[in-house]
Amino acid sequence: MDDWLRVRVAHASLVAEGVREFVLEPLGEARLRTWRAGAHVRLRAQTMLGQPAERRYSLVASAQGMQGCAIAVHRAHDHGVAANLHDCVKPGDTLAISQPSNDFAQHQGPQRAVLIAGGIGITPILPMAYEMSAAGRDFELHYAARSYGAMAYRAEAEALRPGAVHLYLGDERQRLDIRQLVARLLGDEHVYVWGPPSMIDEVRDAADKAALPSRQVHFESFGQRVAVGDRSFAVELRRSGRTLA
Numbered sequence: 424m425d426d427w428l429r430v431r432v433a434h435a436s437l438v439a440e441g442v443r444e445f446v447l448e449p450l451g452e453a454r455l456r457t458w459r460a461g462a463h464v465r466l467r468a469q470t471m472l473g474q475p476a477e478r479r480y481s482l483v484a485s486a487q488g489m490q491g492c493a494i495a496v497h498r499a500h501d502h503g504v505a506a507n508l509h510d511c512v513k514p515g516d517t518l519a520i521s522q523p524s525n526d527f528a529q530h531q532g533p534q535r536a537v538l539i540a541g542g543i544g545i546t547p548i549l550p551m552a553y554e555m556s557a558a559g560r561d562f563e564l565h566y567a568a569r570s571y572g573a574m575a576y577r578a579e580a581e582a583l584r585p586g587a588v589h590l591y592l593g594d595e596r597q598r599l600d601i602r603q604l605v606a607r608l609l610g611d612e613h614v615y616v617w618g619p620p621s622m623i624d625e626v627r628d629a630a631d632k633a634a635l636p637s638r639q640v641h642f643e644s645f646g647q648r649v650a651v652g653d654r655s656f657a658v659e660l661r662r663s664g665r666t667l668a
């Protein structure tokens with residue numbers, strides 16, 4: 424299987440509302456290569472509709488470092504791979520993952536880092552904070568989520584450097600003001616953002632306006648933009664049942 428490993432699900436548990444963590448152990452002789460913060464693996468599984476599919480998941484670290492292989496999966500909707508991993512995959516099952524790759528590695532200089540995570544975006548951002556903490560580097564972490572209960576790894580984030588971590592809860596109307604955050608930067612910081620496309624757009628836009636060089640803005644998104652073409656469409660609000668056109 425070249426770059427692919429067979430892994431056994433050693434442990435699976437809910438770490439926040441709608442987020443399930445899977446600890447994966449390679450089977451046989453194969454070993455996961457050493458990885459750095461920001462790395463992800465590709466995982467082969469099925470959608471809830473039974474279609475084989477491949478999805479990417481960031482590797483989750485512990486405070487002890489980038490050891491082992493764990494992923495945290497947010498159940499985005501009822502039909503995809505994430506739903507299948509939540510509802511059907513159990514300890515003892517076998518999955519296939521790729522060796523880690525990293526398109527989101529950190530800069531190596533002494534400059535300060537501003538880490539921004541939206542929802543499940545905490546999975547690659549927290550290992551970055553661990554690495555920076557261990558190296559004695561200066562950073563601040565801004566973590567926004569729907570609610571306290573939906574914040575995966577909240578306790579771990581809160582236990583990081585005192586004063587460096589800021590949490591924003593949507594249900595308490597605590598808004599992360601990205602424009603203000605970026606506008607107050609001195610200009611040599613590196614900004615890392617991992618979240619939905621709208622959050623990334625906001626950071627890039629704010630960085631443009633603050634004349635922060637693009638090489639200092641690092642981003643990756645777990646979401647996909649949906650192309651609807653140049654035509655109007657209606658959305659149905661699931662909870663209220665209202666339709667907006």
Ligand SMILES: Cc1cc2nc3c(=O)[nH]c(=O)nc-3n(C[C@H](O)[C@H](O)[C@H](O)COP(=O)(O)OP(=O)(O)OC[C@H]3O[C@@H](n4cnc5c(N)ncnc54)[C@H](O)[C@@H]3O)c2cc1C
Nearest residue numbers: 463478479480481495496497500502503504505506546645
């Ligand atoms: C580098 C990288 C790292 C990532 N890391 C993580 C991570 O750590 N944790 C994590 O949870 N995710 C992560 N993701 C996202 C992850 O790869 C999957 O995209 C995510 O789990 C959703 O996959 P899915 O198959 O459940 O749904 P999708 O891929 O969104 O959808 C599957 C199918 O369902 C359809 N569909 C989509 N939305 C709906 C809907 N509302 N109702 C009905 N049908 C719908 C789609 O059209 C598609 O056919 C990462 C992505 C990248 C690129």
